[in-house]
Amino acid sequence: MAERPDITLACIQYEPLFGDPDRNLDAMEDRIRTAHDRGAGLIVLPELADSGYVFESPEETARLARPIPDGESAARLIALAWELGVYIVSGLAEAAEGVFYNSAMLCGPEGFIGAYRKLHLWNRETLFFKPGNLGLPVFDTPIGRIGMAICYDGWFPETFRTLTAAGAEIVCVPTNWVPMPDQDPGVEAMANALHKAAAHSNGIYIACADRVGTERGQPFIGQSLILDATGWPLAGPAPRTDEAILIARVSPGALAEKRQLNEFNNILGDRRTDVYG
Amino acid sequence: MAERPDITLACIQYEPLFGDPDRNLDAMEDRIRTAHDRGAGLIVLPELADSGYVFESPEETARLARPIPDGESAARLIALAWELGVYIVSGLAEAAEGVFYNSAMLCGPEGFIGAYRKLHLWNRETLFFKPGNLGLPVFDTPIGRIGMAICYDGWFPETFRTLTAAGAEIVCVPTNWVPMPDQDPGVEAMANALHKAAAHSNGIYIACADRVGTERGQPFIGQSLILDATGWPLAGPAPRTDEAILIARVSPGALAEKRQLNEFNNILGDRRTDVYG
Numbered sequence A, B: 001m002a003e004r005p006d007i008t009l010a011c012i013q014y015e016p017l018f019g020d021p022d023r024n025l026d027a028m029e030d031r032i033r034t035a036h037d038r039g040a041g042l043i044v045l046p047e048l049a050d051s052g053y054v055f056e057s058p059e060e061t062a063r064l065a066r067p068i069p070d071g072e073s074a075a076r077l078i079a080l081a082w083e084l085g086v087y088i089v090s091g092l093a094e095a096a097e098g099v100f101y102n103s104a105m106l107c108g109p110e111g112f113i114g115a116y117r118k119l120h121l122w123n124r125e126t127l128f129f130k131p132g133n134l135g136l137p138v139f140d141t142p143i144g145r146i147g148m149a150i151c152y153d154g155w156f157p158e159t160f161r162t163l164t165a166a167g168a169e170i171v172c173v174p175t176n177w178v179p180m181p182d183q184d185p186g187v188e189a190m191a192n193a194l195h196k197a198a199a200h201s202n203g204i205y206i207a208c209a210d211r212v213g214t215e216r217g218q219p220f221i222g223q224s225l226i227l228d229a230t231g232w233p234l235a236g237p238a239p240r241t242d243e244a245i246l247i248a249r250v251s252p253g254a255l256a257e258k259r260q261l262n263e264f265n266n267i268l269g270d271r272r273t274d275v276y277g
Helices: A021-037 A058-064 A072-084 A151-155 A157-165 A190-202 A252-259 B021-037 B058-064 B072-084 B151-155 B157-165 B190-202 B252-259
Strands: A007-013 A042-044 A087-096 A099-108 A111-117 A138-141 A144-148 A170-174 A205-209 A225-227 A233-235 A244-250 B007-013 B042-044 B087-096 B099-108 B111-117 B138-141 B144-148 B170-174 B205-209 B225-227 B233-235 B244-250
Touching: A007 A021, A007 A205, A007 A225, A021 A042, A021 A072, A021 A244, A042 A170, A042 A205, A058 A087, A072 A087, A072 A099, A072 A111, A087 A111, A087 A144, A087 A170, A099 A138, A099 A144, A099 A170, A111 A138, A151 A157, A151 A170, A151 A190, A157 A190, A157 B157, A190 A205, A190 A225, A190 B190, A225 A244, A233 A244, B007 B021, B007 B205, B007 B225, B021 B042, B021 B072, B021 B244, B042 B170, B042 B205, B058 B087, B072 B087, B072 B099, B072 B111, B087 B111, B087 B144, B087 B170, B099 B138, B099 B144, B099 B170, B111 B138, B151 B157, B151 B170, B151 B190, B157 B190, B190 B205, B190 B225, B225 B244, B233 B244
Parallel strands: A007 A042, A042 A087, A144 A170, A170 A205, B007 B042, B042 B087, B144 B170, B170 B205
Antiparallel strands: A007 A244, A087 A099, A099 A111, A138 A144, A205 A225, A225 A233, B007 B244, B087 B099, B099 B111, B138 B144, B205 B225, B225 B233
């Protein structure tokens, strides 16, 4: 394997406005340019960043979802990635052959790279989107092997195990985290603990870009996070209510070393596949 | 299924003395009686609670490891469980047919119930113990279905997935957590985050009993923890250096309700077995 370069990640925590993709794409572009100015080479945006989150009718989904990569939201991000020479992962509402997915797209200087469709739908999303049907793809790029997961996907350890087994080095997580039942707002979000555990147990970098604000009565919790492959935060958690851009430098080339915990233990090699497959 | 009674758990965080099982069993008995006096019906003790942890030669293992259930350590705990009418899970150094395991035993008022042998050995343990060969058993008792895991087992999400799939309601974790690389001593231990994530993602109660103190230069980190099936602490984390007894009441009968996160989502039912088996 060619030596992997280091890469600067950015997570953009922002507040979309429901139902106004043009305004949202303007806001995303503004923050992507800022992240690029700060040296970012891979920029992650929240779930459903173009449409907003709280759909109330199938008509709204039909009006706001757009094809990937040929719809206006995807095309605008692809053009921006080309112009700036950066990689971008963003959550987007996707229309495909008459149905709709809660999706994420990866694009870069070379154009569209790939899409992911959220496997685990949360709550009333099930009324407006189809469950993902593209599995958990990993895309080999010049900056590393990149996987994507969206919000509630992170509640399932298999998400990260499967991406890691497929070679993922950096998992980008566009998300719209909501408060969990019994969450004490004064303590670390369960979402943060779940992703720390996933980064640590798999030896992968994880970049979670959450939104903030309250939409149609639904609050979101911020606390975006960029995690080292040891599970410790490299940047964040971001504030709970304010917009923010997190920046951290990661070294996909260092993963083999990080996964070797000591002379005897490798976090992936120690799996007892004879017991649990 | 008959209605499950509530049960009071105790985690005993204590400091064994290496190589002195008689002294350690006296100390364990003292703390088990205290936990019983405080209402505990299921009492969890640390990993290798009878022997201590930092073995330096095979001769030490041979001298200190004892059969389960017929050796002196196991027999003494079984007698105590019968006398007090409680369930006990303890880590023990096990001798079996000329080899040695880092094991845990479950016993109760009805006597010996079962043993577990640590699947994932940590660091120099590999020099003194064989990897576990009993899988991840779950024992159906009048107080609930109980699984066991030991220390580094908890670094593998499959441990808890497998126990949950086998019906575990309460997972008891005898442990000797050591500082992880890059651990900032001022922040929550990664071990705590890993078990919070496991309890939350599986909808199971988890009771981690750690040791404290420094043995032959190896520090241990305390921070024992009893977790609700939502992942939030019911008791602990205990102090980092002092002995402690954690007490919490749990309701195995409430697990079905806790696993149903809302009208649409069940933390176990939502798994995409079509994607990741």
